[in-house]
Amino acid sequence: MTSGDMNTRTTATGTAPGLCFTIETDVAGDLAHDAQRADALVTVRAEPVEGGTTDVPLAEVLVMDCSLSMADAGKIGAARQAVCAAVDALPDNTYFGVVAGTHVARNVFPPLPERGLAVAGRETRQAAKHRITALWAEGGTAIGRWLAHTADLLESAPAQAVRHVSLYTDGRNEHETPEELERALAVCADRFVCDARGLGDDWSYTELLHITQALHGSARAVDAGSLTDDLTTLVRQAQRLVVPRVYLGLRLDSRFRLASLRQIRPVEADLTGRQQRAGDLLHIPLGAWGAAHRQYRLSLRFAAPTLPVGEELRAAHIELLAETSTGERARCADARAMVVRRHTNRDPLPARPEELTRVENAHELGLAMRGCANAHERGDLLEAHQELRHALALAQDLDDGARVRLLESVAIRDEHxxxxxxxxxxxxxxxxxxxxxxxxxxLPTGPAEPVDALPHPRPVSGGEDAESGTGVGAS
Structure with a gap:
């Protein structure tokens, strides 16, 4: 850091049962004279505690789309096989249930929801699979009702349990209103983590993202042939979650307000609207945690005239809290200060942290990809072509090979x-x-390799020669 440069990186470490947390902040602390926003990257790393053990129970609910469209192309048979395999992947003593979703939700196993979740063992797994194999496709799709029913079922799990839901659907949420889905998500928020999968071609990516971003999960596309591997992987990954709820804590200087908090790795999600007031702190839920690396972009807003020129100010203290077995929130990483300084209108500003610039460009890439998908959905091919070109150029500039390959797989070049x-x-x-x-x-686990030059744009081919890409792995 050069003399006078307020772009700073600080790190703090702490523990929660089974995990050691590290919180690192990269602050763009040099503010232009007329600036109204201050930005920071917050990176949270959780590593297993050496020699540590945890006895946090797991509660898993598998939600099956059994709507009539599942009868097509053998999807219901593939789904029965996949969910049976997921049941087999549950460790002994896991609390579990299986829910069938149509325009209503009903328990598959245990058959009587008022008795709560079952406990995984040889006999309960066999009984669950027997009932799963008897399911057939009928009715419509109302995902909010499936989620609300699942939330009620999970209430029977121990208070300290990690709660996880694996859900797939092959269709759009056509049998309830958007308002009904929104109410269901509000009821379910921070009660469990939900990972969702779109099966086939007829589901809506915007609906899946809305659900998983509200419930701290991931959304992915699968086909019938890969559903078994995907669901069993989700169940095994859920077994690594050991802290049911983690929160980012913010204590703001009175001149600053939270403008936004967005998770940017491994998957984007806007967390701004989830803030909870806890005395003089804001608590923002970050979901359940196992060993993982996640990154967030924090933006604060302020009125420029309220900040004295040339004076270092602690705009915010940033800390991490984990929910204990008693329901209390205890600090699991020491607080870091977000320090800023407003410059005169004559001062040359140091460059912003390079990673912040990459984050902004990656966000623009995501917007272009969604713009392309949305334009294609409404039949506006001219805009879809433009957004595709913009997205491909950004992905190449970012050296994002996975998304370059994905975009190339849907592209051709014309004769020009x-x-x-x-x-x-x-x-x-x-x-x-x-x-x-x-x-x-x-996130890289060590120093980044130097990049001498950005790669040349890759040739884009079409038809059977197009290179297939499946995107960046989540987790």
Whole structure:
């Protein structure tokens, strides 16, 4: 850091049962004279405690779409097989249930919801699979009702349990209103983590993202052949969650207000609206945690005239809290200060932290990918082509190989070398582009390798020669 440079990085460490948390802040502390916003990157790393043990119980509910459209292309058979495999993947003593979703929600196992969740063992797994294999496709799709029913079922789990839901759907949420879904999500918020999967071509990526971003989960596209592997992977990943609820704590100087908090790795989600007042702190839920690296972009707003020129100010204290077995929130990483300084209108400003600039460019890439998917959905091919070209250029500039490959897989070049969407691109492929727009590469675990030059744009081919891409892995 050069003399007078307020761009700072600070790190603090602490523990919660089973995990050691590290919180790192990268602050763009040099503010222009007329600036009205201050930004910071907050990186949270959780590593297993060496020799540590945890006895946090797991509660898992598998939610099956059994609507009539599942009868097509053998999807219901593939789903029965996948959910049975997921049940087999549950460790002994896991609390679990299976819910069938149509235009209503009903318990598959245990058959009587008032008795709560079952406990995984040889006999209960066999009984659950027996009932799963008897399911058939009928009715409509009302995902909010499935989630609300699941929330009630999970109430029977021990208070300290990690609660996780694995859900798939092959269709759009056509049998309840958006307001009904919104009410259900409000009821479910911070009660469990939900990972959702879109099966086939007819689901809506915007609905899945809305659900998983509200419930701290991930959304991905799958086909019938990969559903078994995907669901069993989700169940195994849920077994690594050991802290049911973690919160980012913010104590703001009176001149600053929270403008936004957005998770940016491994998957984007706007967390701004979830803030909870806790005395003089704001608590923002970050979901359940196992060993993981996540990154957030924090923005504060202020009125420029309220900040004295040239004076270092602690705009915010940033800390991390974990919910204990008694329901209290205890600090699990020491507070870090977000220090800023307002410059005169004559001062040259140091460059912003490079990673903040990359984050902003990656966000723009996601917007372009969603713009492409949305334009294709409404039949506006001219805009879809433009957004595709913009997204591909951004992905190449960011050296984001996974998203370059994904975008190339839906693209061709015309006789003039202009990049266009393939004429035969499917709706399912474009829904995948929309979903993958929210994913970013995992944080590096060591020093970054130097990059001598950005890669040359890759040639884009079409048809059977197009390189397939599935996007960046989440987790």
């Amino acid at each position: 070398g202009v990049v266009l969407l393939r004429p035969d691109v499917t709706r399912g492929e474009m829904q995948r582009v929309g979903l993958e727009s929210t994913y970013r590469a995992a």
